[in-house]
Amino acid sequence: MARTPATYTVHGPSLREERMRQGLSIQGVAAAARISRSYLQRLETGTRERMGAPRYIRLRTALKSTNTKLLAPSEDP
Template structure:
């Protein structure tokens, strides 16, 4: 059985790029995902790099993106 991870390591720059390609403002993305504008800004600027499953799925859906488009694929705190 596939288990959903408790958090997703996201690439803020990729999220920002995808949002802009879709012609969405941070307010638009916040509204459709249920997040605050402040939270979206923190994710995009990299001051937050983890996201819970429910919000991540909403973000991925809103941006019509795949995991490969939005995830970092490694814990950035383990980088040397």
């Protein structure tokens, strides 16, 4: 069984694009994910890139999105 990572690295521009594509406000998504508006804004702008698993899962659920759309590409050698 696959383990949930302790943290996730989100891709801010993709996160913002997904929110905007759905016509959702930053405040609405933040409230649905139970995170602050400023935290979500920092993720979208790339000021902050990593977030803990519980927060990330709530954010992904609030956006009804997938890891493929929200996570930064992995750096495979």
